[in-house]
Amino acid sequence: MSPQIAPLAGRREWIGLTVLLLPLLLVSMDVSVLYFAVPFISLDLHPSATQQLWIFDIYGFVLAGLLITMGALGDRIGRRRLLLIGAFAFAATSTAAAYAHTAGALIGARALLGIGGATLMPSTLALVRNMFQQEKQRATAIAIWTAALTSGIALGPILSGFLLERFWWGSVFLINVPFMLLLVVLAPALVPESKHVQGGRFDLPGSVLSLGAVLPVIWGVKELAANGVSARPLAAIGVGVLLGAGFVWRQRAAAYPMLDLALFRRPAFGGAIAVSVIAMFGLVGFAIFTTQFLQSVLDMTPLKAALWSLAPSLVVGGAAPGAAALAQRGVRKAHLVCGGFLIALVGFAALQLVKATSPLWLLLVCAMLYAVGLVVVMSLGTEMIVGAVPVEQAGAASAVSETGTEFGGALGMALLGSLGAAVYRHEVPVPAGLEDSAGTIRETLAGAAAVARTLPGPAAHDLLTSAKAAFSTGMHAAAFGAVAVMALGAVIALIALRRVPQVAADPAPAAAPAELDLVA
Template identity: 60%
Template sequence: MTTHNPRGQAGRREWFGFVALLIPLLLVSMDVSILYFAVPFVARDLAPSSTEQLWILDIYGFVLAGLLITMGGVGDRIGRRRLLLAGAVAFSAASLLAAYASSPETLILARALLGIGGATLMPSTLGLIRNLFPDETQRNKAVAIWTAALSGGVALGPLLCGLLLERFWWGSVFLVNVPFMVLLLIAAPLLLPEFKNPAAVRFDLLSALLSLAAILPVVYGVKQLAADGPETTTLSYVGVGVLMGVLFVWRQIARPGSLIDIDLFRRAAFSGSILVNLFAMLAIVGFAVYLTQYLQLALGMDTLEAALWSLVPTLVTGGLAPAAVAIGQKVNRAYVMAGGFLLAAAGFTVLSQVQTGTALWFVLFGGALYAGGLVAVISLVTGMVLAVAPPERAGSASALLESGTELGGALGIAILGSVGTAVYRGELASGLPAALPETAADQVRESLANATAVATQIPQAAGDVLTAARSAFLAGFDVAATTAAAIMLTGAVVAVVALRKAA
């Protein structure tokens, strides 16, 4: 294993290399959200079924989540720069395939291939940061920037999508990936050295398959809970995933160094950080859909306007990650994380008061509070995970953190989505016009998006339908925000209990 600077301090070349690593990070994070606003255009051109449309949206995240642990282990063995470059090629090829897809099946395949490429890029990026910055102070600064870029990429995805769709066809949202990946292919060999684990054992294919069989059913099942509730089929997916997870852990214990370093979980700083990160991602991902729907459907903004307003909380909170890192160098980081959770709880409490006619600045203020608090938590958690992980296992440690991120996001969508949907349907039980046809009423009860579509089809009842649906949505919005605030208070306690002695 080679190192850039034997004295432990990163120089100019390392920082330029770090800038190159932000390219795949931004693109992979943008691809999580960039397709949301393009769905109507894809539906018009490719005419996917409702099931195919769901797979077009979800397959990327499923494949990404399922392969993170495997790809983290692969990078530790073959070299993180080599895996990063292979991922850039795969991501570019899949982007081209997606941009020019002529059928729903082709687009689903391309999105799956993008997930494979993303799974190679994410742990390589974070693992290389661990190797580029052996000095903890410099590494914490890099992690703060990395966290801000990650959250910024997710926020920029819809904005970029809106700008492109104003002028080009829907495939352009994928085509934009290619020139940046070409830039990475040129810059990485010049700026990034190779890092791998010289003591790595032979790659364990069975462990890789077990990790995939554990994560995919759990993430899929948890997401389906939000849509279908606790049905037998949905719960069986989660049960199968948990069983496969037990088998995966048993194999890691039986074969030391197989795919992950199981000893890492015996360190409170690592296991506690994974848990705290799960709480943070649960809220930040789980509530994102509510803000998007509020801007687009409750306020009636167009795609680009909604995307621009959704950026405001991100821009306001951009400096909180570096500030949290700086404070964490002087104060126990567990207490700083708890403070971030409390700030997020305050933000959700503000959002729980949103009503019809509430000023937009009030909503954005609440969004900035919770986003800022959680970005601070995620930045500190990421720094702790990289600090405790041995440099030679940084890839697999990063993959474990990111797998927890995906699971936390799925839990957030399931928990907050289920709460909001239940309240929405309950409020509509007696709030719809009596003359509304039953089939239309059933559609309205599904979601605010469906209610908006029904209103365009039945102009004579449009006003009453939209008024009832938006009122019901805001009721669900408020209860989901209250639930998120309670979860954040729990997260603050967990951070202190789990990490006080380790941080």
């Protein structure tokens, strides 16, 4: 009996993909959309320093903590159904955030917004896996999905700056509402429903353990990045690891586990998650340096810096589709992923040439190189993850992939950020007579700039020049650390993905798998 051939997607599926990009763009933009809005929120709501941090972080914490739960839930109740529920929730909580009158209300709305986002992200990728079952088409669709995800993160500050020049701070949340309503109208007509009919009872204890494992680890890593090594974040990470072990034990023992742990024995799954985590480590972990270099070293306004940061996107946008096309031409994915890491390595290594007095184009070329390489890795990694699992487990697999990238980004900020900050503190000189301001000067480049504004012209110039040079040295150290991690990623790709087969053509379309409940 010949093996069943995957069905080909048609026009409806490709139009449906564009519909699925709506929630993906908005959820990824909401990670970065507050960058410019915080000063306006502070003037209006007067949050404490702790509340301001929670306004920023609570969305990402809740989102990361619930991804696995929502992915498994979508597999059971239907991914499109969960997507529509999430769209309503995202629209409602965006409205609540826009009209929040206190800092506490905004924190609560951002937490609820994270719940809505957690329903949307794994659902979109799982539905893409269901709609595009032929391998070549799926690779192209996921390349587009990856490009939309990275574009959303980059566009968040741009959209925020544009809206804040014309409207009040709540507009950065309210912009979500019309797009979510559009999703609710279009998805039922263009996106087919899919679920695992025999998914069994939902594993509530496993859900609690997954939330308890992910949340303290992500929080602990971000705290280490922001405030350095201390007992509380280390204890939180330890608790998360213990609860993670409990989650693994639960998945082994449960009659209907949220996640089939046997998937991790597949090289295309476990290896792809590993390289995706490393890619996000470099991409997110280094973003703070390029952003600060544009704003604090080159003295750009936030909006101008955000617009210039989009310049590499003209090339980066073609990286994911280009990698998918090469894979379809028979280039092994292990070699492509390794090549992506090596391109990123060259980009990070070239950052050693960037000084405070360097031309802007040099920084942008370096950023373009490492972003191209890492987007190639992320695109191929995501495609291998969802392609390695049965369609009925696509939601849980998508959630694991996205949880891994959240963890990789947080770890990158912690390790690369801490390395750069440590070198900056060591290198920046404190001028004579400013010993009382030494802590502020050594804390950040922005702190040194604040002190410089209180000094007469020549003294201010000397302090800023030395602080910018120290920041550049810290950036070089972080880039050197990223080079080492990219080299490790290249080696892991060659070893862990060596058994992943080349893309094989599906000669003819076939019917959808019988075990799925497909509703037009």
